[in-house]
Amino acid sequence: MTASLKAQPASSPQPGKRPRDGRVIAGSYNHAPPGLVLGGPVGNGTDSPPFFQELVSRVLHLHFRDCKTKVSGDALQLMAEFLKIFVVAAVRGVQQAQAEDLDIVDVDQLEKVLPQLLLDF
Amino acid sequence: MEETEAEAERQFSHRQRLKAAVHYTVGHLCNEVALDKQVQFNKQTVAAIAEVTFRQCENFAKDLEMFARHAKRSTVTTEDVKLLARRSNSLLKYITEKNEEIAQLNLERKTKKKRKPEDESSNSREPAAEVVDTET
Numbered sequence: 182m183t184a185s186l187k188a189q190p191a192s193s194p195q196p197g198k199r200p201r202d203g204r205v206i207a208g209s210y211n212h213a214p215p216g217l218v219l220g221g222p223v224g225n226g227t228d229s230p231p232f233f234q235e236l237v238s239r240v241l242h243l244h245f246r247d248c249k250t251k252v253s254g255d256a257l258q259l260m261a262e263f264l265k266i267f268v269v270a271a272v273r274g275v276q277q278a279q280a281e282d283l284d285i286v287d288v289d290q291l292e293k294v295l296p297q298l299l300l301d302f
Numbered sequence: 303m304e305e306t307e308a309e310a311e312r313q314f315s316h317r318q319r320l321k322a323a324v325h326y327t328v329g330h331l332c333n334e335v336a337l338d339k340q341v342q343f344n345k346q347t348v349a350a351i352a353e354v355t356f357r358q359c360e361n362f363a364k365d366l367e368m369f370a371r372h373a374k375r376s377t378v379t380t381e382d383v384k385l386l387a388r389r390s391n392s393l394l395k396y397i398t399e400k401n402e403e404i405a406q407l408n409l410e411r412k413t414k415k416k417r418k419p420e421d422e423s424s425n426s427r428e429p430a431a432e433v434v435d436t437e438t
Contacts, residue, residue: 236323240356241378243320244363250370252378255404259383260362262400266393267358268328271351272335272343279341288346295354301390302358 237261271298324359325352362386380404 234257241252241260252260274294328351332343369382380401387397 233327236320236327240320240324240359241363241366243317244360245367246364247367247371247376249376250367250378251376252366253380255401255408256366256378256380256383258404259380259397259401260366262404263362263383263387263397264355264359265331266396268331268351268355269335271354272332275343275347275351276335276339276341287344288350291347291350298354299358301393 233265234258234261237264267298267302270301271295274298321352321356324356325349328352328355 237260238252238257242250271291271294274297275290278290278293325348329348332348332351336342365386366378366382369385370376370378373382384394384397384401387394
């Protein structure tokens with residue numbers, strides 16, 4: 182995998198900047214999701230905000246080869262949880278790989294945990 | 303020829319927007335960990351995690367489509383998602399539990415919806431209050 186880990190985002194989202202089609206995909210997510218307690222079991226509340234599911238749905242459909250492929254509602258919710266765990270696992274792994282008492286976590290930590298993360302997923 | 307170029311550009315910008323949305327969400331999750339554990343994630347790390355997530359989504363999507371097609375379906379179901387989580391035992395267990403929770407939650411919502419029109423119908427409404435289930 183030729184992952185360029187120092188990738189700069191092409192268009193980093195700024196507050197107030199919305200996708201051009203007017204649809205607010207990630208705009209109003211100001212509050213913490215209920216029960217996302219990290220360091221223990223993740224996400225006691227299964228109610229992912231609907232915008233997140235919409236985002237998941239769009240990202241999945243972007244990569245489907247057959248346009249007739251659909252995703253059931255339950256599967257979409259489950260996928261949202263799945264992706265949330267993926268991100269949280271990456272974040273937790275990075276934070277745990279931080280050996281010294283640094284305040285800032287760098288990409289080097291991510292490089293250490295990435296292989297195992299990808300094998301697990 | 304110009305049309306295909308314009309189409310390619312539109313697809314590219316759509317892709318970029320989705321990437322940006324993913325980046326935003328990942329950043330949010332990172333911030334929560336940062337608050338909790340008193341660490342900071344620099345922008346490169348957040349961007350790298352967002353990039354990895356976005357790329358893995360491509361693999362996930364293709365796998366899900368393949369699983370559904372293998373089962374001669376055109377709709378991806380929770381069974382396909384569970385198959386996606388097969389590589390790590392703890393992950394599979396967690397996803398299976400989440401699936402039960404979600405099914406339970408949706409079932410409760412459905413029974414609540416069906417009960418409501420019966421309680422509220424004091425006017426002459428159609429007795430066959432069809433609750434169209436948009437989720438399945």
